[in-house]
Amino acid sequence: MRTLIVIPARIGSTRFPAKPLHKIAGHSMVSRVAAIAQRVAAADRNVDYVIATDDEAIVQHARSIGAPVVMTNPDLPSGTDRALAAAKMADTRPDFVLNLQGDAPFTPPAHLHALIKTAATSTADVVTPVVQLDWETLDIMRDQKTREPFSGTCCIRRADGMALWFSKTIIPSIRKEAALREASGLSPVWRHIGLYGYRMQALEQFASLPVGEYEALEGLEQLRFLENGMSIMSVAVDPGATAMWGIDTPEDAAFAERLIAEHGDPMDADA
Template structure:
């Protein structure tokens, strides 16, 4: 096994308790994420998939879908920490580890493959981003009036490396009306909740305590930037419909309405 894809599935979400088991249009969030991951991995023999959880019911629910599950310490506070614990529990440590956040089952097609390609090309850390057109930016702004901490944006350097991530919408835009008239896309990139790590980079990340800015924003990837670990951002096309993640009851209602309108993008298990 060269690469391990880990779905962290913590029971104790404060905003949406027992989130992995919540139903979305008749299927649980966890089963949806497993199905999406399997479709993205395809038939690669060097890639394994596992759910990392601190809850027996969630582990059993993963196994019912035919997915391996690893029990991890409930004291682990981050998805990346749970991903590292799952990697170290394997009989042979993988070269790369992907943390596929369990609350984002509607990933863009090709995002996982793009992250894997960036790792294999030498990136220490890789994560996808989507260039927002103006209607998508307007929709994100509207969404944040109701769920201000749902959805993350990214400022990027010209070479693709991340400069910063934020739960606010960055960058601020001067002369927006002129830009809207001149170009079809806004300068805002939305971050997709998927991270790939070289194992050594993930070990280094987890060996350090959370930083003050990481705690303020609630974004663990800020620790990487503060440690000087480069994060390569990989542009991907937007999914069938745009969902920033499932964090609240309102997010479930919104996504179910999108499924009813556009159809279900997640394949059957």
């Protein structure tokens, strides 16, 4: 299965301009994400990676760090569309495309390996990781949503892992929570991690479909697949040491530096 990891890196951001080039503990955001992809590609000869951007400064920076890069249309509406554009530009058409967010420098390489492994045996159109929250982490998420209601996404999944729905609301609602807390250290809530693997045909179909009603309401692209009868396999993974899945603001970047000081730098870690 020929796999291409695409790292969308858009220069424009309302909350965090030039985010891909922002340095965190001495390394740019995009270089940290590229290092993750490079480790995965080095471990599997069927995997390649590329940075897909809309800005010449990022092209030059990618070349300076030895990362493959392509320029894509700045008018593309989403990172998913940018991933498809990059896949179409590849010398060899991939069977499977991993969309590794350019603002997720703490993504464990093991998460990418898990999606590639699942895609090799599953018939799902899309595969994506989820983490089962312990009660403490769920409480933190609930508190965060009082201030940022559209932060964090939850997944409802079948016993076999097939995703039924995603929402920015914490789902499911939990009756008799006190008893469940006594019975287990894990809550019934699964948090979605914004890392996607698409079969190439499914990615092309996604781009041809109009924005879905619930996709627009929730602001979640993956709902377009579900609204059109396509299948998503959710893959249970460990959260990783930092449990920080994305950097959206300069404040997040400052927090990331504190995490690196506390837990060590992922750039120095083994694959």
